[in-house]
Amino acid sequence: MKFTLQKTCAITGARAGLLETKHGIIETPVFMPVATKGSVRGIPWQTIHDLGAQIVLGNTYHLHIRPGEEIIEKAGGLHAWSKWPKPYLTDSGGFQVFSFARRGKAKIDDSGVTFKDDLAGNTHHIGPKESMQIQRALGADIVMAFDHCPPGNAEKAEVEIAVKRTQAWAEQCLEISLKPHQDLFLIVQGGRHEDLRQESLEGLISLNASGYALGGVSVGESREEVDKVVQSMSKYLPADKPRYLMGVGTPHDLKVAVSSGIDMFDCVLPTRLSRHGSYFAENGKVKSITQKAFTEDLETPLVSDCACSTCQTFSRAYLKHLFLRSELTVYYYLSVHNLHTLINFSKQMRQAILEDRFVQFIAEKNII
Numbered sequence: 001m002k003f004t005l006q007k008t009c010a011i012t013g014a015r016a017g018l019l020e021t022k023h024g025i026i027e028t029p030v031f032m033p034v035a036t037k038g039s040v041r042g043i044p045w046q047t048i049h050d051l052g053a054q055i056v057l058g059n060t061y062h063l064h065i066r067p068g069e070e071i072i073e074k075a076g077g078l079h080a081w082s083k084w085p086k087p088y089l090t091d092s093g094g095f096q097v098f099s100f101a102r103r104g105k106a107k108i109d110d111s112g113v114t115f116k117d118d119l120a121g122n123t124h125h126i127g128p129k130e131s132m133q134i135q136r137a138l139g140a141d142i143v144m145a146f147d148h149c150p151p152g153n154a155e156k157a158e159v160e161i162a163v164k165r166t167q168a169w170a171e172q173c174l175e176i177s178l179k180p181h182q183d184l185f186l187i188v189q190g191g192r193h194e195d196l197r198q199e200s201l202e203g204l205i206s207l208n209a210s211g212y213a214l215g216g217v218s219v220g221e222s223r224e225e226v227d228k229v230v231q232s233m234s235k236y237l238p239a240d241k242p243r244y245l246m247g248v249g250t251p252h253d254l255k256v257a258v259s260s261g262i263d264m265f266d267c268v269l270p271t272r273l274s275r276h277g278s279y280f281a282e283n284g285k286v287k288s289i290t291q292k293a294f295t296e297d298l299e300t301p302l303v304s305d306c307a308c309s310t311c312q313t314f315s316r317a318y319l320k321h322l323f324l325r326s327e328l329t330v331y332y333y334l335s336v337h338n339l340h341t342l343i344n345f346s347k348q349m350r351q352a353i354l355e356d357r358f359v360q361f362i363a364e365k366n367i368i
Contacts, residue, residue, distance in 0.1 A: 065117045100113070
């Protein structure tokens with residue numbers, strides 16, 4: 001993998017770069033749709049391609065539980081198995097297995113997490129070694145280290161343990177050989193505590209990985225707390241390596257993160273919102289398709305200046321009708337709009353950075 005920094009906004013630190021992988025070149029900043037189980041929920045690959053997605057994220061836990069990494073590796077890896085030819089990133093599975101622990105359904109120790117899966121109830125153990133072996137078999141271009149992700153409201157003592165484990169596990173992850181085309185990113189933890197974030201970051205940077213991520217955000221904190229972590233810590237991440245903010249996905253999140261020098265983002269929010277009849281409106285606000293005024297609005301699209309196929313084709317009245325009648329197509333139409341919003345916004349920010357007009361662009365966009 002090769003990362004080339006093309007341009008940096010002198011005022012904000014926003015960056016435009018190129019990330020070269022075996023399966024394609026990624027132009028950053030970039031939003032990555034989440035293909036949890038090997039597919040973006042409810043959206044065909046052709047649509048994901050047409051929307052301009054450059055890379056997708058697969059979920060290590062879910063793919064390990066079913067169908068199992070052995071089957072995917074036998075098929076030739078995620079790219080051949082799922083038929084998505086562009087770059088893939090896999091998370092470590094840590095977020096999912098730690099969620100079991102938060103519900104009292106898993107045991108955590110220095111070796112990893114022991115838990116029962118949510119399908120057959122079988123007992124599993126995933127630690128740094130197991131996560132790397134699973135991700136090696138899956139064959140994604142970018143592999144995430146197994147980290148300890150505490151909840152947003154965790155006490156400082158718990159977060160201190162998570163930081164120490166994350167460091168130790170990162171070192172163990174680096175000892176496992178991946179496939180030649182794969183690169184490992186390490187994940188900074190520390191919760192809301194700037195001193196612990198700094199400790200985690202400094203320890204991980206010393207390991208000189210291919211890329212770095214800010215993890216443990218958007219796990220229960222307020223928006224203000226998330227923004228503070230991103231704004232305070234991004235500038236300390238290595239300038240010559242790609243920077244990834246995990247699990248965020250609103251226009252506001254992307255604005256703050258790109259303005260802080262982050263290059264990569266992912267979130268399930270675009271498709272999750274659609275299943276609840278919600279969409280990204282003007283200024284990045286989330287609104288409901290069930291608004292009373294939409295019932296007879298036969299002319300207006302979801303967002304008047306949006307170029308997505310949903311806004312170019314359908315009225316608010318029609319989309320509201322589909323949702324209220326539980327027609328499955330509406331989830332597709334709303335997802336297309338929501339994904340387009342984030343993918344296109346990322347591309348617009350990139351172009352503005354390259355043309356030295358990023359600050360002006362963000363002011364004009366007026367994302368709240």
